[in-house]
Amino acid sequence: MNEFELIERLTRSLPGNKSVVVGAGDDCAVLDAGPGERLLLFKTDAVVEGVHFASGTPPEKVGHKALGRCLSDIAAMAGTPTAALVTLGLPRNFEVGYVEGLYGGMNALARRHEVAIVGGETTTNPERMFVSVALLGWVAQGKAVLRSGAMAGDAIFVTGELGGSLEGKHLEFEPRLVEARWLAEQFPIHAMLDLSDGLAGDLRHILQASRVGAELLSASIPISAAARRAAKANPSAKPPLLAALTDGEDFELLFTVAGRRAVPLLDAWRARFPAARLTCIGKITGKEGITIRDRQGARPLTEHGYIHFA
Amino acid sequence: MNEFELIERLTRSLPGNKSVVVGAGDDCAVLDAGPGERLLLFKTDAVVEGVHFASGTPPEKVGHKALGRCLSDIAAMAGTPTAALVTLGLPRNFEVGYVEGLYGGMNALARRHEVAIVGGETTTNPERMFVSVALLGWVAQGKAVLRSGAMAGDAIFVTGELGGSLEGKHLEFEPRLVEARWLAEQFPIHAMLDLSDGLAGDLRHILQASRVGAELLSASIPISAAARRAAKANPSAKPPLLAALTDGEDFELLFTVAGRRAVPLLDAWRARFPAARLTCIGKITGKEGITIRDRQGARPLTEHGYIHFA
Secondary structure (H helix, E strand, C coil): CCHHHHHHHHHHHCCCCCCEEECECECCEEECCCCCCEEEEEEEEEEEECCCECCCCCHHHHHHHHHHHHHHHHHHCCCEEEEEEEEEEECCCCCHHHHHHHHHHHHHHHHHCCCEEEEEEEEECCCCCEEEEEEEEEEECCCCCCCCCCCCCEEEEEECCECCHHHCHHHCCCCCHHHHHHHHHHCCCCEEEECCCCHHHHHHHHHHHHCCEEEEEHHHCCECHHHHHHHHHCCCCCCHHHHHHHCCCCCCEEEEEEHHHHHHHHHHHHHHCCCCCEEEEEEEECCCEEEEEECCEEEEECCCCCECCC | CCHHHHHHHHHHHCCCCCCEEECECECCEEECCCCCCEEEEEEEEEEEECCCECCCCCHHHHHHHHHHHHHHHHHHCCCEEEEEEEEEEECCCCCHHHHHHHHHHHHHHHHHCCCEEEEEEEEECCCCCEEEEEEEEEEECCCCCCCCCCCCCEEEEEECCECCHHHCHHHCCCCCHHHHHHHHHHCCEEEEEECCCCHHHHHHHHHHHHCCEEEEEHHHCCECHHHHHHHHHCCCCCCHHHHHHHCCCCCCEEEEEEHHHHHHHHHHHHHHCCCCCEEEEEEEECCCEEEEEECCEEEEECCCCCECCC
16 A cells, blocks of 8 residues: 555545635645635644655755745645644654754744744654654735646646756745745636645546646756756656656645636746746647657556556 | 753744744744634654553554644643645555554544544555655634643642553543533633643643743642553552653643633533543642752652652
8 A cells, every 4th residue: 555545545534614715735735714814724844854854864955954944835826825733753863963054054044034933842763863843834815726627729838947856955945935826816826736646646626626638748847957966967857857747745736727828827926936947848738648749759658657558 | 962952042033924923942833824714733752662652552542642642732732633645654564454454543533533534644664664644733812721821829730640651541532622612712811831741741841831840749640540550560660640641642631721710610610521520739839940849848750740748
C-alpha cells in the first residue's frame, strides 16, 4: 500500500462538523469559523532528518524549508498566512545552537511574510530531528482557489522553472504567496496547487479533482538549469525534461485559467513580476488523462510521470 | 539546558503580528482572526513511541491520547475545539491496521466532542511512530481563561484525582471540555490550566504568570487509587502524596476563583457533575513560592515538586 492509498483509506470516514468547508484532499483545509467575511486555512507539514533534509544541512535552511512548505500550501489557496506553531522532535544530544539556527531560518521567513510564531512544543525523537509546522491563514469568503475548478479549454500555467530542486532550491525557495494572491485578485483562477510531488503527479491531482484531462506541450515545459546540469554531469541521471516533469519539491504554482485570458494574464504578470518566469505549458481537455505533444505527435504520460515511449 | 530553559531561549524573539492576543507560554495560543466575536485557540502536541507511549500500546489508545492532550489544552482555556490536522511519522514496515486503529481512537474521541478531522500528512520516521496533532478551537472575546489571572485570596481547585496516571489513565482520560466551559460560564474563573507536568510544577506556572504564591493543604490533595496501589505494590515507589504532587499526565483542570465563591462553586459543581470529584486544595497568597501545610505545620515545596523534609 503506497502513501496515497493509505491516505485514501484513512480519509474515508473522518469526523466532520459544520465548520468544514473543504476537508482533507486539497492544499489546506478551509474552515468557516463563524460570523465574518473570512474563511480559515489550516495546514500542517513535517520535515524529517534523513528524509526531507540531510544530516548536516545548515539549520537555518531546515527551518526555512519547514515553514516554507506550509506557506507554499497557503499560497496555493491564494490565502494569507497568519500564525504558526512549531513542534520539534529533538534527537539525543542535540545542540542548542542548531535549534536556535533552525528557529532563526524560520523566524526570518515568517517576518518577511508577516507570520507570527505563537508557540509549539519540543519533545524527544531519539534518532533524528523531526520538525512539524502547523499554520493558520485566511482567505476571503468565496476566494479560496481549490484544485477542483479546472475546465476544458483552460490554459495551464506554471511559475518558475522545474526539476532539480534537490540541488539546492528545496532548501531556499521563496513561497509564491505574493504572486498567488495577485493572480487571484486580478484573474478568475479556476484551479491551483503548489508543486510538491512533481508536475506530472500534481497536475493529475487537479485533473482528478476537476474530472478533466490535459495536453502538455513538451517544448514549453520550463526546465531548470539545475535539472540540465544534473543530466549533463551524470549520464545515468534523468533527462532534463523527465526531471522537470517528475522531480518533487519545486514549490512553484500550477494553475489554470480560461483560455481567452491566457494572453492578458501573461502580459499583466510580466509587468508586475518581471523577474519571475510564468509559462503556459498546455491546456485542459475534456478527455481523461495527460498527453504530451512534441514534434513526433501526442503521447500519453503514464501514471508515475514517466513518458511512455511507444 | 533543560526543556524549559530551551523554550525560554527560543521564545524570546519570535515574530509576532497584530493577530496575536496570547503567544507562546499559555495552554494555547489565542488569535484575533478579524471581525467577529470569537477568538481562535491554536495548539499542537505530539506523542512519540517509546517516549509518550510504549511500543505495543493498542493503537486506539495512542490515537485517543494524541488528540486528547490537545483537547485538554483547549479545555484549559474554557474553549470549544473545532478542527484537527494529524501528522503521522510512520516507522518502516508499519502495519496499515495499526494506523487505522490509531485513527479509530482519534475519530471516536473527535466525534464525542464534535471535532472535525480535516486532513494532515503521513511521512516517514524510520525508527518509531511520531504522532503530532494540530488543533483549532474558539472562545468568545474576553472569555479565554489564562494562567495569569490568579489573585491572593483565591481558592485553588482541582478536578478528579491525581498521581499514577501511567498505570493507565494517560491513555484513557476524557478531556474536561464540558466541565471547563461550564465552570467559565457559571463563575468568574481567574486562572486555569490542565495538569500535564504534575500539580507542583504546573501550579508554579500559574503562580509565575500571575506573580503570586500558594499554600496547599496536604490532607486535601485528592490522591488517585492508582497512586496508592503503586506505592503499596512497590516500597521503593513514590509515597502516594508525592505521586499526586509530581506525577505527570493527570489531564485534570487546576483553577482558581475568588475565595468567597468557593462554596457556591462546589455546591453547583456537585449538582451538575455528581460523578466527578472537585476539590479545594488550598489558596493563593501574596507571598512567592508554594508552601504545603499538614499537622506538623507549613513547609516549602521545592522547585521540582519534592517535599523538603527539614
